[in-house]
Amino acid sequence: MRVTVFTGSADGRAPAFRAAATELGRHLAGAGVGVVYGGGHVGLMGAVADAALAAGGEVIGVMPRALVDREVAHRGLSALHVVETMHERKARMAELGDAFVALPGGAGTLEELFEAWTWQQLGYHAKPVALYDVDGFWTPLAGMLDGMVDAGFIRPAYRDTLARVTSPDALLELIAGWTPPPAKWGAPPAVRTANWLHVRDGRLLLVRTRGRDAFYLPGGKLEPDESPVEAVRREVREELGVLLDPDGLREAFTLTAPAHGRPGQQVRMTCFTGPVAAGEPAPGREVEELVWADPASPPACAPASLMVLDRLAAGELPLPAG
The missing domain is CATH 3.90.79.10 (Nucleoside Triphosphate Pyrophosphohydrolase)
Structure with missing residues (x-):
């Protein structure tokens, strides 16, 4: 099994963010779970990858060629998939992972998270999607999503499919007990x-x-x-x-x-x-x-x-x- 991790190429201002990324990478490797991520060697991306690799885990990176050429790519991964576009990057990360989790990050992290969650609702995959909460980082986002439910833009059943976890064990328990929701409009076309x-x-x-x-x-x-x-x-x-x-x-x-x-x-x-x-x-x-x-x-x-x-x-x- 592999977990696709969305996070940023910066550390953020709170030391707890990097500590959580390191803990997650180490724990997943210890549980025999591979990591799929954006392929970078800096920020929380690098922290997850380095910790998982140090613990003997499989780590697969996916990165557009333009970023590899700028020497952003991690050079010690189990495998690095070089693609041409950001669209290909997200598709490959989705294909390689059996579940998705978002650590703290910026706009790119949000883009990856919401695409994976939307695909789940539409039935393009049946994999769990979770927020890995560190010091309440995702609390404002959760409140915004609850407001969307109240305003009638998100059905409560679909809102509940985006879980919040605060530890690696909670993430693995979520994955083990996951039951996918029905697709919004039936099965997607072949x-x-x-x-x-x-x-x-x-x-x-x-x-x-x-x-x-x-x-x-x-x-x-x-x-x-x-x-x-x-x-x-x-x-x-x-x-x-x-x-x-x-x-x-x-x-x-x-x-x-x-x-x-x-x-x-x-x-x-x-x-x-x-x-x-x-x-x-x-x-x-x-x-x-x-x-x-x-x-x-x-x-x-x-x-x-x-x-x-x-x-x-x-x-x-x-x-x-x-």
Whole structure:
């Protein structure tokens, strides 16, 4: 399990803030819980990371390239994910964590906190979101939210999903006993992806991107105004260094499956077959590992990938080997 920690690159004026960040990082590591955070080496960010690392914990940072280039990034992390934009940063931090907690911080901390909490209400994830209160830091915010409830802008049931905790043990108890609320307007629409089916000697090519714990078919989400064919060619080129022949690509089938690590979310995956125009599959920009998966003994896979492996085992994949 991993907890995504939102906090700032400053210490704040109260020594209690840094002490609380250090205590949280150390305690999470001691409990075998990984830390996901913004990747910085200064302020409360650095305090959380340093304490967790010193206690032998896993710490994953996510930072836009522009900030890394300014030498703000922590250089001793278990892993540092370098992304291009702040939007990608928040999305990756949300994807990697199983829960969210906000230590004292500034505008950036509030932005990350409210996006995670809003996504929870909308059903885009079902993970707990909490305020880690130090010396009453979050009391004014809690009062403002209560005022929003009184004014009719927030339903009481959703207000209650943003908890306040004051210790690491209380945070872990909250996570252990968490029951997600129903999404405001039902389940969110399925995420559309375009993926490549590639089989050799009865084995299916799968990839695992950095920071993920499951294997997927090569490919990914469609960009705005991008066709599935354009998406699968772009993703496979970026992930594996392989150029797919656009004239040879054929849609094999589309399936819908639970999104890995995102309760309540579905993925709608369109699978393509097609020849390689150039290149041999090898780990690329985002891929940490690739495997040729045997359906008889599959690795840890996302649900959609397991469904494809089942089709391969049953001889139902509409493609020749190789």
